[in-house]
Amino acid sequence: MKDIYAYVDRHRDRYVEWLQEICRQPSVAAQDRGMKETAAMVERYLKQLGGEVQLVNTSGFPVVYGLFAGESDRTLSFYNHYDVQPEDPLELWDSPPFAAEIRDGYIYARGVADNKGNLIARLAAVDALLNVRGRLPLRVKFIVEGEEEIGSVHLPEFVEMSRDLLQADGCLWEFGYKNADGRPQVSLGVKGMCYVELICRGANTDLHSANAAIIENPAWRLVWALSTLKTPDERVSIAGFYDKVRPLADDDRIVLEQMIYNEEHTLEKLDLCSFLLQLSGLPLKEKLIFQPTCTICGFQSGYTGQGAKTVLPAEARVKLDFRLVPDQDPHDIIQRLRQHLDQHGFSDIEIDAYTLEHPARTPLDNPLTRSVVATATEVYGIRPTIMPMSPGTGPMFLLCQSLGIPAVSVGVGHFASNNHAPNENIKVDDFIQGIKHIAAIIEDFSRQS
Structure with missing residues (x-):
């Protein structure tokens, strides 16, 4: 692979320019800003490299397929997304979020880590292999969606009408990071998610707060409902919530023991004194990776502006996410949540579902896992940290495991x-190193059986 690595080094500036170009193009799915232009840009990159490209329309934003x-006939697919999060709050950025400035060896931009850096690294790896070897050792597919940051709302449509396009022997998932010690992470799955909004309604209009003596406040009612969902020891109180959570297997325990998680650095970076429940060591890692969660993501009611306004709100809303682990089912969880609220006297509280995604895992002994770990050790000069499952979520089960395709995550973030x-x-150097790693995976995976 030395010839490939040398080519990547010689064309470093060109690949960085590709990354800057796409990062300078806003693509905020939540606001439908720049989405059409960014999809066309991804389509152009794939065509310029010689790929067969389809822009697959859905009821939402299109999926770019290459x-x-x-x-x-052995096939490796790449899943990525071209949408990004909104850039707010703008005042906290040290440079414009879509300027893609390079300072002190880092490139700053909304979406550079999530997920445009990984997308361009994979395109660059294909470019390097084609230019040096004149061919790829296996078939490569790109599946690049535009709604990951809003829950991949219309991705099931794409999967339903494009199953033949998705078949592969393995999939490299969208993300990956280096730990604080410079060791790359390899993730073998993602948690699932049940993301909902609870809505409690009161009077048909906001009232003067003097009426709180005789009119129920929906914000209080929602707070009381929330207090029934979880106990102070972080146990979710919904009946049957843990019924399908797998016990920790011996292999999982071994991987967790070997997994490096820098507790001291993480606490220092977050300006915290301790983790939840004073956890550390193996119990901390087990809770992070293999335990489900129930989290309040945002609460909205009444007046929250500057100064005082004595108001009795007409409505209260809270957004919750439940991160799920194998074999929990998000559809089952939302039904149990409904039953729980009804049984506790909160049948009036509405549930609006946003994201329902299954958890997904790939075995440690899978050929793709072996390829990613072996080539990471070669490229980075250090054995990667293996994450049995990422604490984050994505549509991995939908695109991969439900179709019998193993998926592994690796990427250029830190x-x-x-x-x-x-x-x-x-880091620009991490981006270049990531290109080399993807090229090495393509070469090595073509030889796996």
């Missing part, structure tokens, strides 16, 4: 990439 022929936050960034 296919590159290989010497064998522990302080600030995904979804101001000053999102990656």
Whole structure:
């Protein structure tokens, strides 16, 4: 692979320019801003590299699909997304979020880590292999959607009408990061999600707060409902919530013991004194990876502006997410949530579902896992940290495991990439190293059986 690595080094500036170009194009799905232009840009990149490209329309934003022929029928697919999070709050950025400025070896831009850096690294790896070897050793597919940051709402449509396009022997998932010690992470799955909004309604209009003596406040009612969902020891109180959670297997325990998680650095970076429940060591890692969650993501009611306004709100809303682990089913969880609220006297509280995604895992002994780990050790000069499952969520089950396709995550971010936050960034050197790693995976996976 030395010839490929040398080519990547020689064309480093060109690949960085590709990344800057796409990062300078806003693509905020939540606001339908720049989505058509960014999809066209991805389509152009794939065509310029010689791929067969389809822009697959859905009821939402299109999926860009690319296919590159290989010497064998063995197929490796890449899942990525071209949409990004909104850039707010703007005042906390040190440079404009879509300027893609490079400072001190880092490139700063909304979406550079999540997920445009990984997308361009994979395109660059294909480019390097084609230019040096004149061919790819296996078939490569790109599946690049535009709604990941809003829950992949219309991706099931794409899967339903494009199952023949998705078939592959393995899929490299969208993300990956380096730990604080510079060791790359390899993730073998994602948690599922049940994301809902609870809505409690009171009077048909906001009232003067003097009426709180005789008119029920929906904000209080929603707070009381929330208090029934979880106990102070972090146990979710919904009946049957843990019924399908798998016990920790011996292999999982071994991987967790070997998994490096820098507790001290993480606490220092977050300006915290301790983790939840004073956890550390193996119990901390087990809770992070293998335990489900129930989290309040946002609460809205009444007046929250500057100064005082004595108001009795007419409505209260809270957004919740439940991160799920194998074998929990998000559809089952939402039914149990409904039953729980009804049984506790809150049948009037509405549930509006946003994202329902299944958890997904790939076995440690899978050929794709072996390829990713072996080539990471070669490229980075250090054995990667293996994450049995990412604490995050994505439509991996829908695109991969439900179709019998193993998926592994690896990428160009780092522990302080600030995904979804101001000053999102990656190291330029990590981006170049990531291109080499993808090229090495393509070559090695073509030989796996």
